[in-house]
Amino acid sequence: MEEDNQPFFWIKSEGEKKLATENLVPGNQVYKEKLVVKKGIEYRLWDPFRSKLAAAIMNGLEEFPFENKTKVLYLGASTGTTVSHISDIVGPSGVIFGVEHASRVARDFLDRVASYRKNIMPILQDARKPSEYFSVFGKVDVVYVDIAQPDQTKIAIENCEMFLKKEGYLFLVIKTRSIDVTKSPKKIVDEEIDKLKSKFNILQTIDLHPYDKDHAIVIAKFKS
Numbered sequence: 001m002e003e004d005n006q007p008f009f010w011i012k013s014e015g016e017k018k019l020a021t022e023n024l025v026p027g028n029q030v031y032k033e034k035l036v037v038k039k040g041i042e043y044r045l046w047d048p049f050r051s052k053l054a055a056a057i058m059n060g061l062e063e064f065p066f067e068n069k070t071k072v073l074y075l076g077a078s079t080g081t082t083v084s085h086i087s088d089i090v091g092p093s094g095v096i097f098g099v100e101h102a103s104r105v106a107r108d109f110l111d112r113v114a115s116y117r118k119n120i121m122p123i124l125q126d127a128r129k130p131s132e133y134f135s136v137f138g139k140v141d142v143v144y145v146d147i148a149q150p151d152q153t154k155i156a157i158e159n160c161e162m163f164l165k166k167e168g169y170l171f172l173v174i175k176t177r178s179i180d181v182t183k184s185p186k187k188i189v190d191e192e193i194d195k196l197k198s199k200f201n202i203l204q205t206i207d208l209h210p211y212d213k214d215h216a217i218v219i220a221k222f223k224s
């Protein structure tokens with residue numbers, strides 16, 4: 001294996017190189033992903049069909065700001081599939097504030113993910129009300145937004161204004177069919193990008209096909 005502090009790995013499994021993260025909680029599985037031990041280290045395969053961040057890596061993500069000690073505000077934690085891999089990456093000195101408003105989903109997130117991983121702070125709140133998050137302290141390096149709401153870009157911007165450090169990164173998942181079914185996906189993405197431009201430099205837009213056919217991710221850097 002290559003150097004030891006890299007964020008993710010390519011592990012040979014069933015004759016193919018597969019994306020993986022080093023398991024922060026050895027023996028612990030989150031979504032029935034395969035665990036692979038190499039040279040005494042346990043890795044969790046990271047499924048790009050289940051996690052849009054993994055799909056973005058597969059499709060050529062150029063800047064990866066998640067590393068050891070990174071602080072992340074994650075909106076739309078759901079049951080924690082992607083959050084769990086980010087938790088592996090940022091390690092015990094990093095932190096992920098995982099916001100989820102649906103209580104049933106949040107319960108699963110707590111029971112299956114957050115309770116095993118000390119670097120995850122679950123926040124059961126509406127991402128539309130960032131001033132009500134009780135436990136976010138200081139500024140974060142990355143805001144990751146995957147909430148599939150028509151006003152998600154506005155919500156993303158408000159959260160960044162409150163919690164993202166200058167030059168920090170925004171990862172915005174855009175559900176290209178949820179906002180307006182009559183518009184083409186490219187038009188939808190371009191319109192959301194236009195809303196970001198005054199406050200962010202747009203770095204990359206990644207179509208997640210074939211892993212996910214209805215989403216794109218926009219990666220942007222916060223100007224102030």
Ligand code: SAM
Nearest residue numbers: 076077078081082100101102126127128146147
């Ligand atoms: N990011 C997750 C992953 O990769 O594992 C999947 C996220 S899922 C597509 C969207 C989640 O956002 C749902 O669990 C939903 O309950 C949550 N959500 C939607 N609107 C929200 C809001 N206003 N505040 C907080 N969570 C919200």
